[in-house]
Amino acid sequence: MSTSSDAPVSDREQRILDIIEKTRARRPKFKSPNVTMAHGAGGKATQTLIEGLLVPAFDPDEAGLAVLADSGGVKIDETGIAMTTDSFVVKPIRFPGGSIGELAVNGTVNDLAVAGAKPVAITIALILEEGLPTEVLRAEVDAIASAAVAAGVEIVAGDTKVVERGHADQMYITTTGIGAIDPRASLSPRALRPGDQVIVSGSIGEHGTAIMLAREEFELDAEIESDTQPLWEAADALLGAAGPDLRCVRDATRGGVATVLNELARASGVAIIAREGDVPVRADVRGAAEILGIDPMYVANEGRLVAFVAPESAGAALEALRSVPGSEGAAAIGEVKTEPIGMVLVETAFGGKRVMDLLAGDPLPRIC
Amino acid sequence: MSTSSDAPVSDREQRILDIIEKTRARRPKFKSPNVTMAHGAGGKATQTLIEGLLVPAFDPDEAGLAVLADSGGVKIDETGIAMTTDSFVVKPIRFPGGSIGELAVNGTVNDLAVAGAKPVAITIALILEEGLPTEVLRAEVDAIASAAVAAGVEIVAGDTKVVERGHADQMYITTTGIGAIDPRASLSPRALRPGDQVIVSGSIGEHGTAIMLAREEFELDAEIESDTQPLWEAADALLGAAGPDLRCVRDATRGGVATVLNELARASGVAIIAREGDVPVRADVRGAAEILGIDPMYVANEGRLVAFVAPESAGAALEALRSVPGSEGAAAIGEVKTEPIGMVLVETAFGGKRVMDLLAGDPLPRIC
Numbered sequence: 009m010s011t012s013s014d015a016p017v018s019d020r021e022q023r024i025l026d027i028i029e030k031t032r033a034r035r036p037k038f039k040s041p042n043v044t045m046a047h048g049a050g051g052k053a054t055q056t057l058i059e060g061l062l063v064p065a066f067d068p069d070e071a072g073l074a075v076l077a078d079s080g081g082v083k084i085d086e087t088g089i090a091m092t093t094d095s096f097v098v099k100p101i102r103f104p105g106g107s108i109g110e111l112a113v114n115g116t117v118n119d120l121a122v123a124g125a126k127p128v129a130i131t132i133a134l135i136l137e138e139g140l141p142t143e144v145l146r147a148e149v150d151a152i153a154s155a156a157v158a159a160g161v162e163i164v165a166g167d168t169k170v171v172e173r174g175h176a177d178q179m180y181i182t183t184t185g186i187g188a189i190d191p192r193a194s195l196s197p198r199a200l201r202p203g204d205q206v207i208v209s210g211s212i213g214e215h216g217t218a219i220m221l222a223r224e225e226f227e228l229d230a231e232i233e234s235d236t237q238p239l240w241e242a243a244d245a246l247l248g249a250a251g252p253d254l255r256c257v258r259d260a261t262r263g264g265v266a267t268v269l270n271e272l273a274r275a276s277g278v279a280i281i282a283r284e285g286d287v288p289v290r291a292d293v294r295g296a297a298e299i300l301g302i303d304p305m306y307v308a309n310e311g312r313l314v315a316f317v318a319p320e321s322a323g324a325a326l327e328a329l330r331s332v333p334g335s336e337g338a339a340a341i342g343e344v345k346t347e348p349i350g351m352v353l354v355e356t357a358f359g360g361k362r363v364m365d366l367l368a369g370d371p372l373p374r375i376c
Numbered sequence: 377m378s379t380s381s382d383a384p385v386s387d388r389e390q391r392i393l394d395i396i397e398k399t400r401a402r403r404p405k406f407k408s409p410n411v412t413m414a415h416g417a418g419g420k421a422t423q424t425l426i427e428g429l430l431v432p433a434f435d436p437d438e439a440g441l442a443v444l445a446d447s448g449g450v451k452i453d454e455t456g457i458a459m460t461t462d463s464f465v466v467k468p469i470r471f472p473g474g475s476i477g478e479l480a481v482n483g484t485v486n487d488l489a490v491a492g493a494k495p496v497a498i499t500i501a502l503i504l505e506e507g508l509p510t511e512v513l514r515a516e517v518d519a520i521a522s523a524a525v526a527a528g529v530e531i532v533a534g535d536t537k538v539v540e541r542g543h544a545d546q547m548y549i550t551t552t553g554i555g556a557i558d559p560r561a562s563l564s565p566r567a568l569r570p571g572d573q574v575i576v577s578g579s580i581g582e583h584g585t586a587i588m589l590a591r592e593e594f595e596l597d598a599e600i601e602s603d604t605q606p607l608w609e610a611a612d613a614l615l616g617a618a619g620p621d622l623r624c625v626r627d628a629t630r631g632g633v634a635t636v637l638n639e640l641a642r643a644s645g646v647a648i649i650a651r652e653g654d655v656p657v658r659a660d661v662r663g664a665a666e667i668l669g670i671d672p673m674y675v676a677n678e679g680r681l682v683a684f685v686a687p688e689s690a691g692a693a694l695e696a697l698r699s700v701p702g703s704e705g706a707a708a709i710g711e712v713k714t715e716p717i718g719m720v721l722v723e724t725a726f727g728g729k730r731v732m733d734l735l736a737g738d739p740l741p742r743i744c
Contacts, residue, residue, distance in 0.1 A: 043508040048538025057536060061514060065521040066500070066531040080532030082497040084556045087455040093499035093552055094535045129450040131461035132434070133550045135503075140411040146429060153433040163434040164448030167462045167550075168425060170416025171742065175543055182501045182535075184461055184552035188452045374539065 036060045048374075050262025050308070051367030055271070078119040078259075081189065088189035090125035092116060095182040099374045101148065103222040105214070105233030106310070108181055109151030114236050114310055115261065115376060116183040117159040121243040122257040122313055124193025127159060130185040133167040137176040144178060152181075159238035161185065192247040199255040200276035205322035206342035207315045209242050209335040210235065211288040212265055213304030215311070216375050217296050230292050237311035242335045246315050249328035253321035258314050261376055263367060266305040268314045269342075269352040270366045277349050282342035282364065285357040305354075306367055308375045316344065404428045416742075418630025418676070419735030423639070446487040446627075449557060456557035458493035460484060463550040467742040469516065471590040473582070473601030474678070476549055477519030482604050482678055483629065483744060484551040485527040489611040490625040490681055492561025495527055498553040501535040505544040512546060520549075527606035529553065560615040567623040568644035573690035574710035575683045577610050577703040578603065579656040580633055581672030583679070584743050585664050598660050605679035610703045614683050617696035621689035626682050629744055631735060634673040636682045637710075637720045638734045645717050650710035650732065653725040673722075674735055676743045684712065 038060030046053035079092035094115050101108040117127040132152055136145065156163050214235040221232060239259060246254050258268040265287070273280045282305070289297075289304045297304045311334065317325045322340060329338040352364045406428030414421035447460035462483050469476040485495040500520060504513065524531050582603040589600055607627060614622050626636040633655070641648045650673070657665075657672045665672045679702060685693045690708060697706040720732045 038510065041510055043504045043506060043510065043513060043538055045506050045538050045540065048504070048536060054536065058534075061510075062517060062534060062536070065514075065517045066524075066534065078533065078535075080497070080499070082530065082532050082554070084452075084457055084496055084554070085455045087453045089452055089457070089554070091497060091499055091552075091554060092533050093501045093550070095501040095503050095537045095550060097503060097537045097539050128452055129448070129459060131448070131459055131552050133461045133463040133552075135463050135465060135548055135550075136411045136416070138411060138413050142406065142409055142411065142429075145411060146433075149430060149433045156434075162450065164450050165446065165460045166426075166430055166434065167446075168416060168422065168430070169463045169465045169548075169742075170411055170413050171465050171545070171548075172413065175545060177539070177543060180503055180537075180539075180548070182461070182463060182503075182550035182552075184459075184499050184501075184550075186450070186452070186457070186459060186554060374537075 045373045049367065049372060050267055053368070055366065079123040090120050090123045090187045090189050091184070092119035092123070093182065093184040094119065095180060096376055097177070097180050097374055098219060098376050099177050100222050101178050103234055104218050104231055106236040107148060107151050108179065109148035110155040111236050111310055111376060112181040112183040113152055113155035113159055114238050116185040117161055118239045118259040120185050120187035121240040122259050124195045124243065124247060124257070125187030125189045127161045127185055127187045127240055129162045129164045130156065130183055131165040132163055133182040134169070135176050135180040136168065136170050137178050138170055138173045140178055148179065159240065190247055192251055194252050195254065195256050197256050197272050197275035200272055200278050200316050200344045201255070201318070202278060202344050202346045203319045204255055204316045204344040205319055205340050206269070206280060206282065206344070207317060207322065207326055207329065207338060207340050208265060208288065209313045209329055210337040211290050211293070212260065212309055212312055213289055213293045213297060213307035215309050216264065216307035216372055217293050219375050220300060220372065221296060230296050232292055232296060235309055235311035237334045239311065239313050242313060242329055242332045245328040245332050246325050249324040250317050250321040253318035254325065255316040255318065260309045260312050260314050262308050264306040264308055265314055266303070266352065266364050267366060269364070272316065273352050274350045279345040279348050280342055280352045281345055281355055282352065283355045286339055286341045288337050288339050302372070305364065308372065310376065413741045417735065417740060418635055421736070423734065447491040447493070458488050458491045458555045458557050459552070460487035460491070461550065461552040462487065463548060464744055465545065465548050465742055466587060466744050467545055468590050469546050471602055472586050472599055474604040475516060475519050476547065477516035478523045479604055479678055479744060480549040480551040481520055481523035481527055482606050484553040485529055486607045486627040488553050488555035489608040490627050492563045492611065492615060492625070493555030493557045495529045495553055495555045495608055497530045497532045498524065498551055499533040500531055501550040502537070503544050503548040504536065504538045505546050506538055506541045508546055516547065527608065558615055560619055562620050563622065563624050565624050565640050565643035568640055568646050568684050568712045569623070569686070570646060570712050570714045571687045572623055572684045572712040573687055573708050574648060574650065574712070575685060575690065575694055575697065575706060575708050576633060576656065577681045577697055578705040579658050579661070580628065580677055580680055581657055581661045581665060581675035583677050584632065584675035584740055585661050587743050588668060588740065589664060598664050600660055600664060603677055603679035605702045607679065607681050610681060610697055610700045613696040613700050614693050617692040618685050618689040621686035622693065623684040623686065628677045628680050628682050630676050632674040632676055633682055634671070634720065634732050635734060637732070640684065641720050642718045647713040647716050648710055648720045649713055649723055650720065651723045654707055654709045656705050656707050673732065676740065678744065
């Protein structure tokens, strides 16, 4: 079945398109009387907060924020600039494979990369807790500086605030980045078409699992390292290999791959099938996740992207991705389908299918 | 006395220039074993943190941050872009004349304005405290949206994190802005020359006093409103009236006018004399400050700038500024002198002189 725009639209297709439009128009209401931890966990509650409260105020025309991208575009003197911001409140601030400072750089440059923009410059705003040992601060400042060099971005401005003891868990970091929109990029969360292939850039679930194990509440002794790394090189390779056939790219942070698939299925008015057996998950991550009672598909990554590519370019895209250091483990894990609209299904190893919805609750707060 | 570069340099001038270079090269060491509230108050301790710890890591060549400007410049495809970031942790979040949301927009667009850049777009990163009443959040989101409209900037991206109850004092907001560098602007903190006039755009000390009175610890009943407002129109007027004669502009936030004068005296290797009797301070602010035991010159403003203008254009600059709504109370308050290098002196109403140094301690934390 084709949905290309030059073909005549059948009654059935028109009906589907109507449903898509209706779904898009239906904006969730933010009814909670208070903010809860779930509103920061990246799942359904976060989406309700963004769509029900923030977008109506900040972007009443739904020009930018409504499509739920992590970055926005702006023009200065006809130059296309992508801009993104993220606060990092991860606890603990140091964990196997990284720390809040490194994360704060990679998280932000990756939001630019998956928007098809080459990261150029970042700003760093520090909120420090009174009493923070200087050596802890110095280590994070050095981590920020090294990560910026590794990601090829300049730190152009900064700010420092101090709050009283007990108010900031050592430190919070907000990083904002700007990038130059790549002329090869024509990405949109609404661009997915049935038949598109879903590709992840490597094994999933490592960052979130590393954080959970680093928290003292869990007594598991596996040494799993965060996957935190910059992703522009991977995005660049995808743009080179697939060009306009690259529909959309997302980094799979809070809420994991499952949340990315759900958001895009909804934004594009399509279904997505993920083949569970094809999703790369390291054995130790799978084991830890099982013990912790969570599905790796919902676990945050900080160095993995999900790409949606037209079928004719999917092979080239996968090959290009695998040639990028850090993304050698890339794999095709699923396909975009026509129905059920807005839903994500998982095909299990045994051939069964189940719905993989947005998380409603809050299993993993403060992961980034 | 002239310091223009085509005149021959006398022995005495050379000696002064040597001292300036030496002063610039001498970087303070950050020796404190812990972060204290003073490091966030905008005075001497903040400067030591920035120059002794952040600049060496983030900007080892001292290309940008070392001049202590609140914003940095970056080029994308030859387009000059100014970028700035600020976290807002003001307590309480609502105060007479404004709130954290409005402040978060104005503080950031003003950093761009005083860098000679027309504000174009901002991002908003929210760190929310678990349990925050939705109506409180909604009020700040609306305040952000209104302030953005008033300042003429688009909100292009956002982020939301939630931290556990007891952290984050309801909310922290980090706003980052980008602006288009105005071709008329040739501003630098190192550009001050003896004879330059010092102009403030209105009466000072209102924001900080309003915050202090809004805290329950002070039992003073004066209703003083924050001066929070966007300043691009004022900066635009100055650029139009003085052009290249406009040496430098700063918004006098944390640390107040006194801190701006000290930072620039040091950066330019000049002295600055402020005439106490010419500084506009409202009677109620002066009274409250006296009771609180603080000098209004050190109190934060959020809608006031300090401009340094060559003498031949100072009159035109002052007139232009007074024609801008919100800056009608602009006044010339002082002059740049040759010596003592790096110091700020106050000429009292009685004709005496005293040194007005950077604040060492921490009288006013969490003011923005």
